Amino acid sequence: MEHTQTLDGSTAPDEDGSTGVDSGRLVGSDRVLAVLKELARYPGGVGLEELTRTVGSPKPTVHRALSALRRAGLADQDGRGHYLLGDEFLRMAFAHHEARPEHVRVRPLLEELAARFGETAHYAVLDGREVVYRAKIDPPDGAVRLTSTVGGRNPAHATAVGKLLLAHQLATVEEVAAWIGDTPLERRTPQTLCAADELHRALRAVRAQGHALDDQENETGVNCLALPVYATSPTTPSGAVSISALAYRTPLPTLVEALDEIRAVLGSLGEPHP
Template structure:
């Protein structure tokens, strides 16, 4: 696959900054990369526009921008929770023999950041890095349900309720009603709403501040589903999310 030169050059510029070279001028960058100043200026202008480069108003020199911190912080937080959660996910997988997922919010979608496959012959079409709609998935419902009012309003502004199956929620009003039930119950269900033949139960993971930062789910083939299995999955999932939350410093307030 051919490399896109402009993208490669932009990334190379970002790589020039380090603990010693915190700020660089156009001349510095031009010399280091053997590029003419007009090319460097165009690249810096684009990077600055998107927040990946900042400019010192006094010296006009350039430094790394806030967007890199934002993206880095997101990645670190996701990797941290993966490391903390992994042993608990493995235990949950062993107890239930079902596929388990660890999921976080990314923009207006949920994203799988860890997965352990179950022992069923049914293939569940998920993978680490795959995104899933909020309205049709148990994990998405949990992540949306525990947002504050302003965050939820922003999330739903222009949100498209794609019909994934015959059972998918396709209206804002119905989705809001569902989220209210999720908050009241403390868990979410996806009964073939996102994928035919799959039932999912999901619960929130809290951090030390009491904020929901992720969700864990257990996915079961509809053909294997029973009330007894639901109860067992529910209890195992509850223990798992409570253990992960405790590991992240969350202390449940008992009223």
């Protein structure tokens, strides 16, 4: 059985009599949130048995978490008995996403870049060792498109947006090495920069040039150019805008040659204001 936290912050016994917080099991709100996050992985719905296995909690406790989520409108159950995210959760998520100040300001620029270059435009922010895509606009035409999604993540060191944002945080090779720490960087392609010294040189070039490049470092056949966006601070980039292109269709030199055009689209949003 599960243990719960009482109103005064103490730990009440689980139904099996255990009281230790260090039992390693998800309890209370943590379990409910774990179930909610797991539901997001199944847009077509998921059965209770499979959800119980993936969350790693007993079936009755997962069922109670689902019941709480359903009462709040954050989860729903379809005609097959499968559980999925509820309409209220989607309403809140989309409303929050659309209302973000940087999203409102950046989206029209992404639309213009995607239309001009016939490639995918992203807006991404840095989150630790990864970048998170906050907005994405696919080109209006073109049979082949990228599989990236809003909310999706990629390793920062392997992407143009990541290297651009890291360049504003990691000034020395020692800082780069400390950021890498004891966990080796993932080599996504043969082009990926994984050593501290080579990543430091790349970040130094980003600071000198004012833009960052991804020469098929995250995905073979896809290259990228990124520029900073100052949407929430006059001196520190809130994120970065990128044009991600299929290398055979828009080679990297073509994007570099269009730097002035891209900067013109970003306008004052792409310039710091000391």
